[in-house]
Amino acid sequence: MVDRILEFRGINLDHLGMYFEELGGRLVTDSFPFVYEAGGWRAEIISEDELAFTKTFIVNAVHIRFAAETMGELEQLIKNYRYKTTRVGG
Secondary structure (H helix, E strand, O other): OEEEEEEEEOOOHHHHHHHHHHOOOEEOOOOOOEEEEEOOEEEEEEEEEEEEOOOOOEEEEEEEEEEEOOHHHHHHHHHHHHHHHOOOOO
16 A cells, blocks of 8 residues: 555544545544544544644644555545645635
């Protein structure tokens, strides 16, 4: 398997897990690391931290390990996941 760790900021931890379920994953643990598995891929929500840019501007930072059988499958998984986590300002 090939894997990659990415960081996502400012997105609720529950939503990050829900996106894996929407992609066909099944939650197999109930504490850190939260592991989601599906045919050909696996994802682990490794940790959640808080980043303080100022005294009042604090966001979460979540580290996720993506793993798949091939590099092509890994890239497709990350692409699909990034689509779900895209936020458009306005």
